[in-house]
Amino acid sequence: MSEDRSSNDPSDKSWIEKIAHAFSSEPKTREDLFELLAVAKQNEVIDDDAISIVEGAMHISDMQAREIMVPRPQMVVLKADQPLSELLPIIIDTGHSRYPVIGDTLDNVLGILLSKDLLPLLWKFENSADIDIRDILRPATLVPESKRLNVLLRDFREKRHHMAVVIDEYGGAAGLITIEDILEQIVGEIEDEYDEDDDLPIRKIADNDFVVQALTPIEDFNDYFSARFSDEEFDTIGGLLLKAFGHLPSRNEITRLEDYEFKVVNADSRQIHLLRMRKLEES
Missing domain, CATH: 3.30.465.10 (Uridine Diphospho-n-acetylenolpyruvylglucosamine Reductase; domain 3)
Known part of the structure; x- marks a missing residue:
């Protein structure tokens, strides 16, 4: 009898049985899912990184663009009426791949300049004064501060955009957000060959x-x-x-x-x- 009671004791269930039981009743809340993941981690089915990624992917649905955007005072922008001789040092010193280009004010975003789009023009024109960056601007993506990060990430993927200007309730530029900013909420800090210097x-x-x-x-x-x-x-x-x-x-x-x-x-x-x-x- 004691052996029968022992074999039926829930505490003696294997991790496979626990997971099978959890899925048989289907997790109905996030807590249920996290509990399932905790069992898998405890039994070394997945590691801490995998759990962090799953949790990050779930948390971004609760986050808005305003929470992770680069705020307006820290935005690096280019002015459309600046000569290329003034713009190139900014591009070289900051090392970004994309820049919002503005008109008279920061609220007048004309488009996005990709640094790589400048290279053919620099090769084509001997005189940089002949280059007008307005001719190579990509359309700017504008999103409200309240935009959910999971929705914005899907938009980025579907439209193949990498950057958006965040707009406040009055239509002014509140900040800047990139696809990398969102991915870092899921997988953690993404470092490239420039990050060490930038810090x-x-x-x-x-x-x-x-x-x-x-x-x-x-x-x-x-x-x-x-x-x-x-x-x-x-x-x-x-x-x-x-x-x-x-x-x-x-x-x-x-x-x-x-x-x-x-x-x-x-x-x-x-x-x-x-x-x-x-x-x-x-x-």
């Missing part, structure tokens, strides 16, 4: 030629270059430069701080984002 606040381009994030702490800048900038009034290099300029600078404006020359690579109507820097030769 660095200071990046060496060549001898005495550096790209510096404006939010680089002054203390870190001083440590890197053996400089002696004071951090009593400002915390970041961008703050120091705002004081040096005396106004919010535009792209390509240049100023000098002690023995260093800074050129604004990317800025918007609120703050400086990216700088090009070189150390001046001692006279």
Whole structure:
């Protein structure tokens, strides 16, 4: 009798029986499904990465574009009326494959520029002044802030788009979202050959030629270059430069701080984002 009771004890069921039982009654809630996955993981049928992917794929249906978008102040955009000689340094320094192109304001998105679309024109025209990027813009995809990520991911796949401009309730640009942003919610951080450099606040381009994030702490800048900038009034290099300029600078404006020359690579109507820097030769 004791053997019969033991064989019928639910705690003695194999993981296969547990899974079979779960599927026989069909999971009716997410909790049921997660419990099923937990059993599979416990018995080494699937690993932590697989569970994370399944959970991520389920969670994006509860998330909206506003939750993961690149916010408006951090968007890197190109102005349609800028000469190519000014646009190329931005493209080279930031290293993105796609850029929103705007008209007079950030709310006037004309289209998306693919960096690769520039290459044939650079080869074709000897004079860059003959190139008008408006001629090669792709249509911009506009989505509301409330767009569900699972729906947006399906739209990206079906329409073969990789980027969308997120629009607020007033029709203005609220931010930017890419297919990679959504996939990272499912599989985790996706790193490519450029990510390591992009995460660095200071990046060496060549001898005495550096790209510096404006939010680089002054203390870190001083440590890197053996400089002696004071951090009593400002915390970041961008703050120091705002004081040096005396106004919010535009792209390509240049100023000098002690023995260093800074050129604004990317800025918007609120703050400086990216700088090009070189150390001046001692006279």
